[in-house]
Amino acid sequence: MRGAYYLPIALGFALVARHGRYLPLWLPECGMVSSYTAYFLLERADMPALLAVVVALIFGSACALVLHFALFAGHIARNEPFAALLRSIGVIVLLDNVAGLLTGGYSLAFTRFPLPSNHGPIVLGGGILLTVILWAWVNHTREGLGYRSVSANRELAIQYGLQVSRIDFLVVFGGGLLCSLGGLANGIRYGLTAGMMSTTGLKAVAVVVAAGQENLLTVAIGVLLVGILESLCQGSIRFSAFEPGISYGVLAVGLAGRYLLSPWWVRRNMRKRWRADNPVPEVAG
């Protein structure tokens, strides 16, 4: 079930990463913002649970929009993925430390939001449903076609008159909402700490990068498998130390497959095909 808690974060990240053609490492932090907001509204301001959750999700998504348009939209327009990644790291460091300062470094837990006993199947079912809806939206709707067009070639999409700013808004809001949802689910399940999303988010990011952000279904399956493997490792004394490293192992294998082995495999096949098409003429005598 653990993978189900990573799933919304991975989906949100994949959506925004494909759209902006960079790694928005900062996006999972919206989950932390959302979690802490829900905590303060519920536990300190005594707001009704449902209202607190809705306000927290909207606040997390609004935070994603503000950060995107204030800090990252320019990098996307200028196609600067590395500068955007460095800025993402700055945002993570800033937000994590602000949260650490505000809470004195202590962990927090929701006391007025008890988990239902069947929370696992609910989160898993919700995650699978979200994946299917998102996959259908991206691949089989008119808006999804616009999203794919902007992701493939932003300049061309602008020239063809697509409403790029509207798509930007929708995608970042959607990605922020998914990460807020994931952050809130993680916060309710595992408690709140200042660096809660930098660790969990990085795990989800690792799987997305390994699977490829354009393959939502592969990302979902990968995240769920990582969750299963982590649970198996945690249950074994011998392999428990490997639990935090599984997703990064997947990342290393995925990157090696994509950037080291894949070109070699492609070249080998091309050479074979060329040889088949151009047989060496036999020399007489």
Add this chain to the structure above:
Amino acid sequence: MNSAWLDIVVRTLLGSTLVMAQAIMLNWLRVPFAAITLFAGIAAYATVAGVTPVIVILFVVTVGFLVLVRPLPRDRYLLLSLASLALARSIAGSLRGYGGELGMATSTTWIAAQVPKSAMPYAIALFLSAFLVLLLLRHSEMGLAVDVARAAGTEMHAASMSPTGILTAIMLALVAVLASLTGAVQGAYTGWIDPNLFRIDYAITLLVATLVIGRMPVRGTLLAMSFFLFPDLFSQFFGYDHTVSAHLREIFWGAAIIFLAGRTGSPVRGEA
């Protein structure tokens, strides 16, 4: 000078050495390398595992990072260098012979654990070596070649004027040696090794410091030292809790990265 201040000085010198070593790869050569603590952490295990196996592992890791420089996009390379820390942490945690996840005490004859005076000469020597390398990169002909190699990432003409691959290999080897020696001294001085040596959040903290110091040897060195000195000095003079001071430091430096990464011609943007 009392022992507490000497301890601060030793930790500052060792931390600054790691930042300066990482700056050679990241700021001078534009290789998005963020795993300096991987070399330091592996070398710290040499204090209990012996020198030979650790050297072999360090060599393999160095070659691995070198091979990946060209094929991987820069953002993926940075992510992979951070991921390598998590993998190393898992592997170190599984080594029951070396204390597993709890770690174990180190004992060396050359540095007494938690005795700053015994570690001070090594810390000063390593710090000065790193500073000297930065000065040479700034003022020597080889430094000029490194500048051209950095430009080769974006300029086609520059690529033909400098042996980028060889320079990257030399610099990575140099960085690996500096970081490994620093890690070994850190391991011997703290008197304890555990998988927390490979924490990603510490690597990110060092990455932030590395990005801010840019490519100015003197100013960069002073900035790196101030980064490590700040929490201790702030808590000593203003009575703040050390953890609060560290949070304030990282908020300030995180904001600096956000600001600098968006500025044209800034040291951080220059790396991008």
